[in-house]
Amino acid sequence: AQSVAQPEDQVNVAEGNPLTVKCTYSVSGNPYLFWYVQYPNRGLQFLLKYITGDNLVKGSYGFEAEFNKSQTSFHLKKPSALVSDSALYFCAAKAAGNKLTFGGGTRVLVKP
């Protein structure tokens, strides 16, 4: 079975400090990996994706993620977090067939 794990339910970070949200995956074949962000009472917004090529992917709002095949990880990072980055973050991977399988989500709280 294909799966995505986000081991932390919540991440707390001070504004200006680096932010990391962890994601590991179990997908057969070459994975397509995605990060989405959800603000309160909103839908999901696409941040970035890894399809092929450079392992470091840059996305919206200063976020980036690093694909690590040996560790089957795709951690989301931001060098300097903002209070406005407080939201729910989802990692997703291409599953069998055509649908994305999502992790359980990680709530990020950035404190001033």
Place this chain on the structure above:
Amino acid sequence: GAGVSQSPSNKVTEKGKDVELRCDPISGHTALYWYRQSLGQGLEFLIYFQGNSAPDKSGLPSDRFSAERTGGSVSTLTIQRTQQEDSAVYLCASSLSPVISGNTIYFGEGSWLTVV
């Protein structure tokens, strides 16, 4: 349109009633998905449409749930005889072609369903 449009944005219904949720995908997107997000839960795949192919219904939780996509565009998710456990946010998404090709899936704002 500019994005995936869903209606209604909020729906409160009585237990046992039927509800219909509508999704209008991004123009030109051939793939359409429905997901469900229950309170405090992650995202649960429900159904996937691609062009004229038979839909992937593998995520529908019971036979009370059905969906159709007319003319390859607008989709309607129908829940019959609603139960309280159906209360959730129903998210529609679309992409240019199947995500198997790596295309991004774009989500709507969701339809918030409350069954009382």
